[in-house]
Amino acid sequence: MRTTTGHDGPTDSITDSLRRDILTGQFPPGERLQEITLARRYGCGRSAVRAALVELSSEGLIERETNRGAKVRRITVGEAIQITEGRAALESLVAARAAREINDADRAELSQVITDMRAAVAEERNSDYSDLNALLHRRLREMSGHTVAADLINKLRNRAAHHQYRLAVMPGRPAESLEQHAAIVDAVISGDEDAAADAMRNHLYSVIEVLRRWGDAPAI
Amino acid sequence: MRTTTGHDGPTDSITDSLRRDILTGQFPPGERLQEITLARRYGCGRSAVRAALVELSSEGLIERETNRGAKVRRITVGEAIQITEGRAALESLVAARAAREINDADRAELSQVITDMRAAVAEERNSDYSDLNALLHRRLREMSGHTVAADLINKLRNRAAHHQYRLAVMPGRPAESLEQHAAIVDAVISGDEDAAADAMRNHLYSVIEVLRRWGDAPAI
DNA sequence: GGGGACAATATTGTTGACAATGACTCAATG
DNA sequence: CATTGAGTCATTGTCAACAATATTGTCCCC
Numbered sequence: 346m347r348t349t350t351g352h353d354g355p356t357d358s359i360t361d362s363l364r365r366d367i368l369t370g371q372f373p374p375g376e377r378l379q380e381i382t383l384a385r386r387y388g389c390g391r392s393a394v395r396a397a398l399v400e401l402s403s404e405g406l407i408e409r410e411t412n413r414g415a416k417v418r419r420i421t422v423g424e425a426i427q428i429t430e431g432r433a434a435l436e437s438l439v440a441a442r443a444a445r446e447i448n449d450a451d452r453a454e455l456s457q458v459i460t461d462m463r464a465a466v467a468e469e470r471n472s473d474y475s476d477l478n479a480l481l482h483r484r485l486r487e488m489s490g491h492t493v494a495a496d497l498i499n500k501l502r503n504r505a506a507h508h509q510y511r512l513a514v515m516p517g518r519p520a521e522s523l524e525q526h527a528a529i530v531d532a533v534i535s536g537d538e539d540a541a542a543d544a545m546r547n548h549l550y551s552v553i554e555v556l557r558r559w560g561d562a563p564a565i
Numbered sequence: 566m567r568t569t570t571g572h573d574g575p576t577d578s579i580t581d582s583l584r585r586d587i588l589t590g591q592f593p594p595g596e597r598l599q600e601i602t603l604a605r606r607y608g609c610g611r612s613a614v615r616a617a618l619v620e621l622s623s624e625g626l627i628e629r630e631t632n633r634g635a636k637v638r639r640i641t642v643g644e645a646i647q648i649t650e651g652r653a654a655l656e657s658l659v660a661a662r663a664a665r666e667i668n669d670a671d672r673a674e675l676s677q678v679i680t681d682m683r684a685a686v687a688e689e690r691n692s693d694y695s696d697l698n699a700l701l702h703r704r705l706r707e708m709s710g711h712t713v714a715a716d717l718i719n720k721l722r723n724r725a726a727h728h729q730y731r732l733a734v735m736p737g738r739p740a741e742s743l744e745q746h747a748a749i750v751d752a753v754i755s756g757d758e759d760a761a762a763d764a765m766r767n768h769l770y771s772v773i774e775v776l777r778r779w780g781d782a783p784a785i
Numbered sequence: 786g787g788g789g790a791c792a793a794t795a796t797t798g799t800t801g802a803c804a805a806t807g808a809c810t811c812a813a814t815g
Numbered sequence: 816c817a818t819t820g821a822g823t824c825a826t827t828g829t830c831a832a833c834a835a836t837a838t839t840g841t842c843c844c845c
Contacts, residue, residue, distance in 0.1 A: 402621045427713040434654040493647040
């Protein structure tokens with residue numbers, strides 16, 4: 346069951362519901378997050394909401410001022426670049442580790458993802474490509490077995506989610522990033538740790554290049 | 566004023582007090598953190614304690630289970646290695662950025678830190694050397710201007726603090742790490758981004774080497 | 786008409802009580 | 816003697832009321 350408000354009820358924690366609603370844009374950057382309003386929205390008391398606000402604040406998704414409430418954090422392009430630089434450092438580590446730990450089943454799965462990506466780009470199914478993109482990065486994190494880095498990357502991805510989204514709908518961008526993803530998978534499959542790290546870093550610094558071009562002409 | 570319990574009162578937040586008490590070993594790994602006990606200790610209500618627990622949990626310092634309370638997380642050697650690998654990825658980014666942003670005042674300051682380090686090692690003032698070590702890394706983060714990476718590194722350092730401490734009192738270790746720190750500073754001062762990143766990575770992977778040797782013979 | 790003091794309102798921070806959940810004790814039973 | 820069950824206890828999760836604080840609006844005086 347999924348309601349139109351975008352939350353499933355008390356099955357998952359209020360923190361997860363609120364995080365999802367922020368990431369999906371139900372609460373745009375800068376929006377005030379009033380405790381009593383959120384409590385009514387999610388059908389719980391203020392304490393649960395407060396716990397969620399504390400947690401999301403430490404994740405960098407919202408900012409809280411004492412006695413002045415919480416609001417959705419507005420991520421500048423400059424900060425999005427720093428976030429992606431951090432991701433580049435950590436995801437290259439993860440890619441190298443995945444190349445070391447790879448097995449045959451994982452090799453087949455990664456190849457399949459690239460195949461699906463090519464199809465999605467060819468047929469201009471941008472949404473599917475975006476999903477496959479997330480899937481590829483997630484599976485690489487899982488294969489690496491590096492839980493510490495994987496956890497940090499997850500939080501960083503969330504923080505820059507808005508900017509990442511704008512990237513996915515940029516004309517010509519999927520085709521460009523497809524080749525970078527293919528290079529990453531090639532390196533991981535062949536077990537070349539250094540090449541995997543380089544390919545991943547190269548991919549994310551190309552993302553940074555796009556963000557930097559946006560820096561001069563901010564949109565939305 | 567500083568009491569024997571090691572907290573200053575309500576001047577700083579309960580989160581900071583609790584974090585400090587965990588890092589200084591007042592609450593050893595595995596210790597249960599009971600809300601009502603902490604509330605009495607810090608002279609506040611349970612809600613403030615709960616907020617602190619939520620935050621420290623997301624920092625990785627404690628683990629919380631629903632309806633079962635919180636306890637200080639026990640960091641295995643394996644996890645300490647992963648944490649240091651993450652730090653290596655992020656601190657090498659920071660070192661490179663510091664090398665790019667360096668100015669003359671910072672150059673003089675970094676040189677002075679190395680000079681002080683040499684003196685501390687020569688006179689076997691291990692505690693002083695440890696402080697200078699923290700100072701050097703912190704100043705490099707500040708000079709880099711990379712707040713995102715600096716923040717993540719801070720949290721990672723906290724998580725592995727216990728293991729780092731054991732490292733500082735290891736015989737012969739300060740002398741070894743001194744040369745690595747000197748190499749980092751040399752590269753940063755000369756503005757060579759790649760060399761700075763390499764030197765920092767080299768330093769932290771030498772830390773990992775020590776941790777790995779400990780893995781076979783865990784102490785304390 | 787403008788500025789500052791002051792009251793009114795709205796919102797967060799805190800406390801205390803109660804409900805819900807899990808762990809433990811101990812006896813009864815096979 | 817081990818096991819299972821009910822009952823008890825300790826602890827966390829939740830809620831509602833109250834206090835503290837910031838914001839807004841109003842009135843008076845200049």
